[in-house]
Amino acid sequence: MEPLTRDHFFNGKIVLNQPASGxxxxxxxxxxxHLVxxxxxxxxxxxxxxxxxxxxxxxxxxPEIRVIGVEIQPSLSRLARQNVADNRLAHRVRVIDKDIGKLLLTDxxxxxxxxVTNPPYRKRGSGRINADSQRAVARHELKTDLDTVMRTAWRMLRKAGQxxxxxxSVRCVDLVAAMRSTGIEPKYLTMIHSKPSSPARLVVVTGIKGGRPGLEAGPPLALYHEDGTYTRAMEAMFSG
Known part of the structure; x- marks a missing residue:
């Protein structure tokens, strides 16, 4: 069995096992x-x-929601189920082993x-692919791509679902175009900055299935002050 680390979050209220080297x-x-x-x-x-x-x-x-996670890599889905059990959330969180492109409503x-999704974002053939297969699949579009993610999201969402x-952020145009072409209209955008003076590194976009056009850009979110200390927003993410 691959060595794991055991990390605590939310002031020790959550424990997450992760691969030590994967x-x-x-x-x-x-x-x-945090933003959903x-x-x-x-x-x-x-x-x-x-x-x-x-x-x-x-x-x-x-505490009043239910969540389903889908993961194509068996080693990670097994770990996800272990983490769900360790945090006593099996009554509200379920993990499915499947390629998201083949996911069915019956599943x-x-x-x-x-x-929601934090998908692989590096296009196939761009940049060096990590020798570790777990990292490679999670970061590069080897097993799925943005279009597949969007089509699956559209199929799984109810009408007007989010x-x-x-x-x-450098792929923001690709993202917004893929959302609109799939029928999920981008409605709210948040740019994520490491520091207030640094360029945006990430973007969080929320869209509505079948929504009307109209995109609102919310206040930017900075993770660190200029001196490297956490912002209040960053502290809130880990406080639970």
Whole structure:
């Protein structure tokens, strides 16, 4: 069995096992789970759940929702189920082993209220592919791509359901174009900056299936002050 690390979040209220040397989730997943604000009784689908970080953080913060995570890599889906069990969330979080491009509504029990995703973002053939297969699949479009993610989200969402994604800001045009062409209208955008004076590195976009045109850009989100200390927003992400 691959060596694992055991990390604690939300002042020790959540524990997450991760591969010591394989793919480890980044701040991207934490940001997305913080910015998504579901309503009570909603069902959320996480495409490419990895070790289950987004479903677990969402379920912890919002005790009246249900979350389904889908993961193509068996080693990570097994780990996600272990993390769900360790955090006593098995009654509200379910993990499915499947290629998201082949996901069916019957796999998840019907259309969902929201789809969230922190997908691979590096195009096939761009940049050096990590020798570690877990990291390579999580970061490069080897097993899926943006168009597949968007088509799957559209199929899984109920009418007027919401889709939220975190993606590199340099691919923002690709993202917005893919959303609109799929029938998920971009409605709200947040640029993520490492520091207030630095260029945006990430973007979180939320869209509505079948929504009307009209995109609102919210206030930018900075993770660190200029001196390198956490901003209040960053502290809130880890406080639970």
């Amino acid at each position: 793919y480890r989730f980044s701040i991207d997943a934490v940001i997305l789970s 604000c579901p309503l009570p009784d909603e069902t959320i689908l996480d495409l490419g759940t990895g070790c289950g970080v987004i479903p677990i953080m969402l379920a912890f913060r919002h 998840i029990g019907g259309a969902v209220d929201r789809v 889709f939220s994604i975190i993606y590199p």
